[in-house]
Amino acid sequence: MSTTIKDIAKIARVSHTTVSRALNDSPLINRETKERIKAIAQQLNYTPNFNAKSLVLDRSYNVGLFFSTLRSGTSSTFFYEAVKGVNRVVHDRYNLVVRGIDDARDFQQISRKSFDGILIMSQSAEDQAFIRHLQDKEIPFVVLNRLIEQPGVLNILADDESGAYAVVEHLIACGHRKIAFIEGKKGFQSSLRRRSGYERALQAHGLTVCSDFCEQGDYDIESGYHAMKRLLRLEVRPTAVFCSNDDMAVGAIKACSEQSVRVPEELSVAGFDDNHFSAYLTPALTTVKRPIETISSEGARRLLEAIESKRMEPETIYVSTELVIRDSVQHLPQNVI
Amino acid sequence: MSTTIKDIAKIARVSHTTVSRALNDSPLINRETKERIKAIAQQLNYTPNFNAKSLVLDRSYNVGLFFSTLRSGTSSTFFYEAVKGVNRVVHDRYNLVVRGIDDARDFQQISRKSFDGILIMSQSAEDQAFIRHLQDKEIPFVVLNRLIEQPGVLNILADDESGAYAVVEHLIACGHRKIAFIEGKKGFQSSLRRRSGYERALQAHGLTVCSDFCEQGDYDIESGYHAMKRLLRLEVRPTAVFCSNDDMAVGAIKACSEQSVRVPEELSVAGFDDNHFSAYLTPALTTVKRPIETISSEGARRLLEAIESKRMEPETIYVSTELVIRDSVQHLPQNVI
DNA sequence: CTGTTAGCGCCTTCAG
DNA sequence: CTGAAGGCGCTAACAG
Numbered sequence: 001m002s003t004t005i006k007d008i009a010k011i012a013r014v015s016h017t018t019v020s021r022a023l024n025d026s027p028l029i030n031r032e033t034k035e036r037i038k039a040i041a042q043q044l045n046y047t048p049n050f051n052a053k054s055l056v057l058d059r060s061y062n063v064g065l066f067f068s069t070l071r072s073g074t075s076s077t078f079f080y081e082a083v084k085g086v087n088r089v090v091h092d093r094y095n096l097v098v099r100g101i102d103d104a105r106d107f108q109q110i111s112r113k114s115f116d117g118i119l120i121m122s123q124s125a126e127d128q129a130f131i132r133h134l135q136d137k138e139i140p141f142v143v144l145n146r147l148i149e150q151p152g153v154l155n156i157l158a159d160d161e162s163g164a165y166a167v168v169e170h171l172i173a174c175g176h177r178k179i180a181f182i183e184g185k186k187g188f189q190s191s192l193r194r195r196s197g198y199e200r201a202l203q204a205h206g207l208t209v210c211s212d213f214c215e216q217g218d219y220d221i222e223s224g225y226h227a228m229k230r231l232l233r234l235e236v237r238p239t240a241v242f243c244s245n246d247d248m249a250v251g252a253i254k255a256c257s258e259q260s261v262r263v264p265e266e267l268s269v270a271g272f273d274d275n276h277f278s279a280y281l282t283p284a285l286t287t288v289k290r291p292i293e294t295i296s297s298e299g300a301r302r303l304l305e306a307i308e309s310k311r312m313e314p315e316t317i318y319v320s321t322e323l324v325i326r327d328s329v330q331h332l333p334q335n336v337i
Numbered sequence: 338m339s340t341t342i343k344d345i346a347k348i349a350r351v352s353h354t355t356v357s358r359a360l361n362d363s364p365l366i367n368r369e370t371k372e373r374i375k376a377i378a379q380q381l382n383y384t385p386n387f388n389a390k391s392l393v394l395d396r397s398y399n400v401g402l403f404f405s406t407l408r409s410g411t412s413s414t415f416f417y418e419a420v421k422g423v424n425r426v427v428h429d430r431y432n433l434v435v436r437g438i439d440d441a442r443d444f445q446q447i448s449r450k451s452f453d454g455i456l457i458m459s460q461s462a463e464d465q466a467f468i469r470h471l472q473d474k475e476i477p478f479v480v481l482n483r484l485i486e487q488p489g490v491l492n493i494l495a496d497d498e499s500g501a502y503a504v505v506e507h508l509i510a511c512g513h514r515k516i517a518f519i520e521g522k523k524g525f526q527s528s529l530r531r532r533s534g535y536e537r538a539l540q541a542h543g544l545t546v547c548s549d550f551c552e553q554g555d556y557d558i559e560s561g562y563h564a565m566k567r568l569l570r571l572e573v574r575p576t577a578v579f580c581s582n583d584d585m586a587v588g589a590i591k592a593c594s595e596q597s598v599r600v601p602e603e604l605s606v607a608g609f610d611d612n613h614f615s616a617y618l619t620p621a622l623t624t625v626k627r628p629i630e631t632i633s634s635e636g637a638r639r640l641l642e643a644i645e646s647k648r649m650e651p652e653t654i655y656v657s658t659e660l661v662i663r664d665s666v667q668h669l670p671q672n673v674i
Numbered sequence: 675c676t677g678t679t680a681g682c683g684c685c686t687t688c689a690g
Numbered sequence: 691c692t693g694a695a696g697g698c699g700c701t702a703a704c705a706g
Contacts, residue, residue: 002449004699015677020701030675047448051397052699054388056682062432070424076417076613083416083435087407092442095399095434095451098420105429111339111384114432221617250617257619276413280558280587282594282619341683352693357685367691389683393698450699 003044011044012037023048054113063094063303064115065296066130068123070100073185073219075247077275078292082121082144085296089304102126107133115139117303119296122146123188140306142299145292146189147316154306155316156299160190160272163288163321164197164242167270170286170323171240172205175332176268180213180238182227182248188219194244194272213238217248224248228255239267239332246271246278246287253281253328264330274324284326295319340381348381349374360385391450400431400640401452402633403467405460407437410522410556412584414612415629419458419481422633426641439463444470452476454640456633459483460525477643481636482629483526484653491643492653493636497527497609500625500658501534501579504607507623507660508577509542512669513605517550517575519564519585525556531581531609550575554585561585565592576604576669583608583615583624590618590665601667611661621663632656 005023009016014033021029022037023046054060065086067074083098090096094116101120104110107130110118117140120127124146131148134141142154171179181198184191199209212234215227224243231238232255243249249271256263263269264283271278274289298319306312342360346353351370358366359374360383391397402423404411420435427433431453438457441447444467447455454477457464461483468485471478479491508516518535521528536546549571552564561580568575569592580586586608593600600606601620608615611626635656643649 018676028675047445047450049450049699051388051391051450055392056701060388070421076413079417079420080413084407087435087437091440092446095432096436097432098424098435099433100424103424103428108384109429113339113384113386113388221614225617247614250614254617254619277558277584277587277614280562280591282591355692365691386683393685
């Protein structure tokens with residue numbers, strides 16, 4: 001059996017309450033006895049039983065990081081950055097529990113008792129039921145990555161739309177007029193926002209959105225590959241393609257190279273996210289940097305604040321994206337325009 | 338206040354003991370009262386307090402997945418696959434808590450009470466202190482990915498060495514004799530094993546290991562890039578390079594393309610891991626498939642088994658790797674040999 | 675400053 | 691089959 005405060009109490013010849021106070025640095029205790037007790041605890045290799053603490057303090061020391069899904073549509077870079085960002089903040093103070101919302105058989109399990117707070121890395125509106133559950137249970141939470149319409153929630157996300165707008169505008173500035181689009185996963189809000197950035201940019205420059213040029217993808221490499229293959233079969237081909245994430249851009253470029261379509265000489269390709277590897281592709285990918293790690297750690301920071309102060313400041317925070325110009329987009333030669 | 342078994346007891350006009358039995362499907366209870374109680378619980382939206390359960394049952398419902406580090410040397414693909422693999426098994430039954438060993442300020446915190454079991458995704462011998470701690474505390478654990486010399490531990494890993502041997506042999510079979518090597522992160526055991534596979538393959542075919550051809554990397558893309566740049570400055574260049582992981586191969590290929598060295602025509606490049614994106618690079622990467630997800634889920638499965646049966650079968654299990662031949666390695670033309 | 679007492683929510687003897 | 695009593699390890703009043 002592991003040692004408890006009572007064991008320590010016996011040896012120190014005090015009550016277990018005193019031990020508790022000593023170990024928790026209570027002000028209601030004599031410095032000397034405190035140090036004496038701490039020494040004994042150390043020597044006995046004492047570890048507090050967090051379950052007991054949890055029970056009485058009504059805190060679980062668990063912080064959840066829930067993704068819409070852990071199966072598909074979540075790129076590994078995205079996932080890794082998110083966990084890293086949260087972990088940096090949460091650290092030793094809490095257990096970081098990672099899970100996919102779609103494999104929680106029963107939300108009932110997750111309660112105020114089991115999580116002190118939760119970060120939702122939300123991708124789609126399907127998470128709504130889960131969010132409602134957290135509200136019902138009054139579990140402190142913050143929603144990352146997806147805009148939540150309802151008021152009263154702390155919401156941190158990248159400005160997907162203006163990021164997309166910026167790349168597409170860049171494409172246009174490079175002389176492109178036939179610009180295709182490969183969309184993200186159906187139902188994911190980021191897909192919609194990026195699409196709308198694409199469309200708005202075209203329209204702002206007097207270009208029309210052509211449905212032939214819009215292909216559905218799902219954020220996976222494969223889907224970018226297949227979407228691009230379809231685009232390459234078109235009678236009139238686009239001169240540039242905006243892919244809704246870097247993974248799909250990788251697939252798209254692959255499809256090009258298989259058909260000996262040179263990127264960027266014959267076809268420009270842009271992505272979104274600025275994955276770690278994107279600078280190292282050939283050609284290096286022009287893309288939009290989306291600071292997932294920043295979003296995550298900022299979300300974590302605020303969540304912990306809320307947990308500790310017991311109140312949450314609802315707010316919607318946009319973290320800005322940034323156009324990263326590299327080599328996969330080229331100026332159209334004059335004569336082609 | 339959330340509802341407890343006592344609340345249910347009052348309404349059902351039974352003792353809380355009976356409620357407990359009903360909710361836990363104890364055999365010592367009448368079917369009808371059981372169903373009646375369950376209905377009431379349902380209706381009251383009852384959620385068990387896991388902290389209380391934990392306290393009395395001496396189980397935390399936490400399973401840890403600890404990486405040597407969450408900072409560098411852990412590729413995002415590797416990380417994602419590992420978490421996915423474990424999550425698939427652990428699921429709802431336990432909380433999956435993810436952490437880096439190097440940011441556990443104090444191992445004391447992690448005890449039998451706080452974790453029912455732990456998976457160590459171990460990269461380097463520096464984890465040894467942590468492993469010893471788990472043994473001291475008698476926490477069930479399994480070590481993934483790195484060979485543990487001491488007996489008595491359940492150890493699941495890929496056969497890095499024979500995987501490396503296989504690619505290098507493939508390089509040799511393609512006529513290459515000047516084969517360079519980019520090593521993984523210093524101190525990581527996988528680095529050493531892959532190196533030794535490389536060296537053994539050369540020796541087995543009468544080739545000598547040349548230190549000029551061995552560059553240190555650290556598993557990051559950048560390091561592959563810089564290592565390759567150094568190799569390209571050599572008087573006599575290699576005709577093939579084996580990179581200790583796919584990420585570094587990406588960097589290496591980038592360095593080549595920057596210097597207009599064509600891969601694979603002028604230089605063959607092979608990787609290790611078979612990352613998700615490797616098939617979609619141009620050229621598609623020849624590499625070695627290392628089944629991280631399988632290792633992880635198998636590890637998780639066995640860990641849960643051990644937790645539930647309260648005994649661990651120590652064993653060392655090698656999961657085999659597999660050579661994946663794609664386009665980044667080419668036969669040397671006869672006249673060049 | 676310290677000790678006594680009570681109780682967090684649950685499970686487990688032990689009697690009936 | 692059901693209930694009463696006790697306790698898991700810890701913190702929080704409340705007295706002294």
